[in-house]
Amino acid sequence: MxxxxxxxxxxxxxxxxxxxxxxxxxxxxxxxxxxxxxxxxxxxxxxxxxxxxxxxxxxxxxxxxxxxxxxxxxxxxxxxxxxxxxxxxxxxxxxxxxxxxxxxxxxxxxxxxxxxxxxxxxxxxxxxxxxxxxxxxxxxxxxxxxxxxxxxxxxxxxxxxxxxxxxxxxxxxxxxxxxxxxxxxxxxxxxxxxxxxxxxxxxxxxxxxxxxxxxxxxxxxxxxxxxxxxxxxxxxxxxxxxxxxxxxxxxxxxxxxxxxxxxxxxxxxxxxxxxxxxxxxxxxxxxxxxxxxxxxxxxxxxxxxxxxxxxxxxxxxxxxxxxxxxxxxxxxxxxxxxxxxxxxxxxxxxxxxxxxxxxxxxxxxxxxxxxxxxxxxxxxxxxxxxxxxxxxxxxxxxxxxxxxxxxxxxxxxxxxxxxxxxxxxxxxxxxxxxxxxxDPDGYFRYVARADDMIVSSGYNIAGPEVEEALLRHPEVAEAAVVGRADERRGEIVVAHVVLREGSRQTADSLRAHMKAVLAPHKCPRLFVFRPSLPRTATGKLQRFLLRDQPLE
The missing domain is CATH 3.40.50.12780 (ANL, N-terminal domain)
Structure with a gap:
């Protein structure tokens, strides 16, 4: 042998x-x-x-x-x-x-x-x-x-x-x-x-x-x-x-x-x-x-x-x-x-x-x-x-x-x-x-990670769906949407956004864009502009790091 x-x-x-x-x-x-x-x-x-x-x-x-x-x-x-x-x-x-x-x-x-x-x-x-x-x-x-x-x-x-x-x-x-x-x-x-x-x-x-x-x-x-x-x-x-x-x-x-x-x-x-x-x-x-x-x-x-x-x-x-x-x-x-x-x-x-x-x-x-x-x-x-x-x-x-x-x-x-x-x-x-x-014809559609669902005023809101709507805006480079505890609604939708270089978009202009493409209860109540989003070494978005970060 x-x-x-x-x-x-x-x-x-x-x-x-x-x-x-x-x-x-x-x-x-x-x-x-x-x-x-x-x-x-x-x-x-x-x-x-x-x-x-x-x-x-x-x-x-x-x-x-x-x-x-x-x-x-x-x-x-x-x-x-x-x-x-x-x-x-x-x-x-x-x-x-x-x-x-x-x-x-x-x-x-x-x-x-x-x-x-x-x-x-x-x-x-x-x-x-x-x-x-x-x-x-x-x-x-x-x-x-x-x-x-x-x-x-x-x-x-x-x-x-x-x-x-x-x-x-x-x-x-x-x-x-x-x-x-x-x-x-x-x-x-x-x-x-x-x-x-x-x-x-x-x-x-x-x-x-x-x-x-x-x-x-x-x-x-x-x-x-x-x-x-x-x-x-x-x-x-x-x-x-x-x-x-x-x-x-x-x-x-x-x-x-x-x-x-x-x-x-x-x-x-x-x-x-x-x-x-x-x-x-x-x-x-x-x-x-x-x-x-x-x-x-x-x-x-x-x-x-x-x-x-x-x-x-x-x-x-x-x-x-x-x-x-x-x-x-x-x-x-x-x-x-x-x-x-x-x-x-x-x-x-x-x-x-x-x-x-x-x-x-x-x-x-x-x-x-x-x-x-x-x-x-x-x-x-x-x-x-x-x-x-x-x-x-x-x-x-x-x-x-x-x-x-x-x-x-x-x-x-x-x-x-x-x-x-x-x-x-x-x-x-x-x-x-x-x-x-x-779907009835056998196709599978992603909604969210099971722990990424946001429950606001009794509505189940999938963060990735809101992110998808944000990314349709030509001046949004990256987006992460998370829930934040709220006394009245249970949670509110918070959007963390990275804009393309030179963009002058504001929270009000993005909010108007979102209201045109999503139901009102899904629209972010708060926008946070960031230079980058936290990701793992393999590129996965780390939404959990954003949930409890202080908002400026």
């Missing part, structure tokens, strides 16, 4: 994982899966392929693609103009995997934290962790020492591969027992130097399809972050549902976007999906509008992944950039306002593919593309997924009435030893925490 392979050691398992032996010798993740009665129903039939019981997603995404499509095709492109072929990528991944097992003593099931800006080498590290049978713990490059310490403690992370430029905060986290290996530096123990001395090829560990491969932590804006555990099969299932049936990439596509690989939106859209299709992906360390637009033109990018706020920012800077190669634009991370969709379509002729996903479910599960797109609606369940609208008891809500979004499919929520599992999964369905409406 080769040193990097492992016997099928039975592990303490929960739920459906009992049916096949695990390759993990470190059984921490299986030991901390939710109890069986808290698992969601998993749908693994058509249109999914029949996945074998033993499956390593690193091998499937890389080795199999090389075997079926050839080693000379471009795989990863760097912002510096570098291009790695699939053969180059395979060689680098195998050398890193040898270092993991031979030099760093990583065994199947160990948790390996990955930290750094979005680069081809970070992608290679992720694939190497997969092939080595370890569990990748992805974090955002902006995570601070306290956040990193919490994540390392919750997941009992033993190893970290970290870009040398991102090392300071990780080292300051002072996580107990963490062995940090840097890459991109000049030290003798740098991963790039160690990997150069290791031979290939590397035979991927024979993991079970439901061995945990990834722990992706939620942003943790309130309370402790939740570790979402995903298995090897999950990584392929999101590519074989949303990507294959909605996005429909081809091998000649060039992917690019702004979400980091530490965010599951970015991991899927910028690594898993292109590799599954045999396409290439451009990985940019900086992906703001000023960096992204020239890169889209220079590299002839055809598939773009970014957030609604980024599309709106890109609109102001489109002039002079050749986007003729672009054919697919995907939006997720937060709701896509219809005004943004129409503005993008008018300028580019491209229909944005809207979608909703969740870290708990790995990627997008409701969406629509091409002629099926309906601006203002999120879409319909992706093939392989089911969705319904329910009330707090789990009973179905009639079409046209708002309720909680419940979904199930080939991927489900599996929190790492977290009592909040019972809140997210009920009656076999995943409850995303979003309020939606299902």
């Amino acid at each position: 080769e040193p990097n392979s492992s016997p099928n050691t039975p592990a303490a398992a929960a739920g459906p994982s009992r049916r096949v032996g695990s390759a993990h010798t470190d059984t921490f993740t299986r030991d901390h899966l939710p109890p069986p009665d808290q698992w969601p129903v998993l749908l693994l039939d058509d249109p999914l392929p029949s996945y074998p019981d033993r499956l390593n997603c690193g091998h499937e995404l890389l080795d199999r693609t090389v075997r079926e499509r050839g080693a000379d095709r471009p795989a990863l492109r760097g912002g510096d103009g570098s291009v790695w072929s699939y053969g180059d990528l395979l060689e680098r991944v195998d050398r890193i995997a040898h270092v993991l097992t031979a030099d760093l003593s990583v065994v199947p099931g160990n948790r390996v934290l990955l930290r750094g800006p979005t680069t081809p080498y970070l992608a290679a590290c992720w694939l190497a962790v997969m092939k080595a049978g370890a569990v990748a713990v992805t974090v955002l490059p902006s995570a601070r020492p306290a956040e990193l310490a919490t994540i390392c403690s919750l997941a009992r992370v033993s190893h970290a591969l970290c870009d040398a430029r991102s090392a300071d905060d990780l080292l300051r986290a002072d996580a107990d027992g963490l062995r940090v290996t840097l890459y991109g530096g000049d030290g003798p123990a740098d991963l790039t130097r160690l990997a150069a001395g290791r031979p290939g090829p590397y035979r991927a560990v024979d993991t079970a399809a439901d061995d945990v491969a990834l722990i992706a932590f939620t942003s943790g804006t309130t309370g402790l972050p939740k570790g979402c555990m995903h298995v090897h099969r999950d990584l392929l299932a999101v590519a074989d549902t949303f990507s294959r049936h909605v996005l429909r990439p081809v091998a000649e596509d060039v992917f690019a976007g702004s979400p980091p690989l530490g965010f599951t939106f970015g991991l899927g859209g910028l690594l898993v999906f292109p590799l599954r299709a045999g396409a290439s992906t451009l990985l940019l360390e900086q992906a703001g509008p000023r960096q992204l637009l020239p890169a889209l033109a220079r590299h002839r990018v055809s598939v773009l992944f970014t957030a609604p706020t980024a599309y709106r920012a890109l609109l102001d800077q489109l002039d002079g950039h050749d986007l003729s190669a672009l054919r697919r634009c995907v939006s997720a991370g937060e709701n896509l306002p219809a005004a943004t969709w129409h503005a993008w379509y008018e300028r580019t002729g491209l229909r944005i593919i809207n979608g909703i996903g969740a870290t708990e479910l790995l990627h997008i599960f409701i969406s629509a593309a091409d002629d099926a797109v309906r601006p203002g609606a999120t879409g319909v369940p992706v093939p392989g997924w089911q969705a319904r609208i329910v009330d707090e008891r789990g009973a179905r809500v009639p079409d046209g009435e708002p309720g909680l979004l419940a979904v199930r499919g080939p991927v489900g929520c599996r929190y790492l030893a977290d009592p909040r599992q019972a809140q997210y999964v009920r009656h076999g369905w995943n409850l995303t925490g979003d309020t939606f409406v299902r």
Whole structure:
């Protein structure tokens, strides 16, 4: 037996994982899966392929693609103009995997934290962790020492591969027992130097399809972050549902976007999906509008992944950039306002593919593309997924009435030893925490996060609907609408607004605009003008930070 392979050691398992032996010798993740009665129903039939019981997603995404499509095709492109072929990528991944097992003593099931800006080498590290049978713990490059310490403690992370430029905060986290290996530096123990001395090829560990491969932590804006555990099969299932049936990439596509690989939106859209299709992906360390637009033109990018706020920012800077190669634009991370969709379509002729996903479910599960797109609606369940609208008891809500979004499919929520599992999964369905409406023809429309509903004088008011109306004003760049406690009305609607440069709009002029497009009870009673709005590192609006801020 080769040193990097492992016997099928039975592990303490929960739920459906009992049916096949695990390759993990470190059984921490299986030991901390939710109890069986808290698992969601998993749908693994058509249109999914029949996945074998033993499956390593690193091998499937890389080795199999090389075997079926050839080693000379471009795989990863760097912002510096570098291009790695699939053969180059395979060689680098195998050398890193040898270092993991031979030099760093990583065994199947160990948790390996990955930290750094979005680069081809970070992608290679992720694939190497997969092939080595370890569990990748992805974090955002902006995570601070306290956040990193919490994540390392919750997941009992033993190893970290970290870009040398991102090392300071990780080292300051002072996580107990963490062995940090840097890459991109000049030290003798740098991963790039160690990997150069290791031979290939590397035979991927024979993991079970439901061995945990990834722990992706939620942003943790309130309370402790939740570790979402995903298995090897999950990584392929999101590519074989949303990507294959909605996005429909081809091998000649060039992917690019702004979400980091530490965010599951970015991991899927910028690594898993292109590799599954045999396409290439451009990985940019900086992906703001000023960096992204020239890169889209220079590299002839055809598939773009970014957030609604980024599309709106890109609109102001489109002039002079050749986007003729672009054919697919995907939006997720937060709701896509219809005004943004129409503005993008008018300028580019491209229909944005809207979608909703969740870290708990790995990627997008409701969406629509091409002629099926309906601006203002999120879409319909992706093939392989089911969705319904329910009330707090789990009973179905009639079409046209708002309720909680419940979904199930080939991927489900599996929190790492977290009592909040019972809140997210009920009656076999995943409850995303979003309020939606299902139209009679099956389209799902976003209303608000369940905790973002404003109740004023007995009226239920969805903050995103008011934001959408504000964004129709040509001089409004960004908007966030929240409720504020009020003795007479219970709550009042407060609009926090970022105006475009040079705008002279006032609260009175915006109020007049809103009264012309919304019912009076939905119009903001108060307008607050701000230079910017609080957002997470992945671009999500943090409305909760605005609710209790003092108003000037």
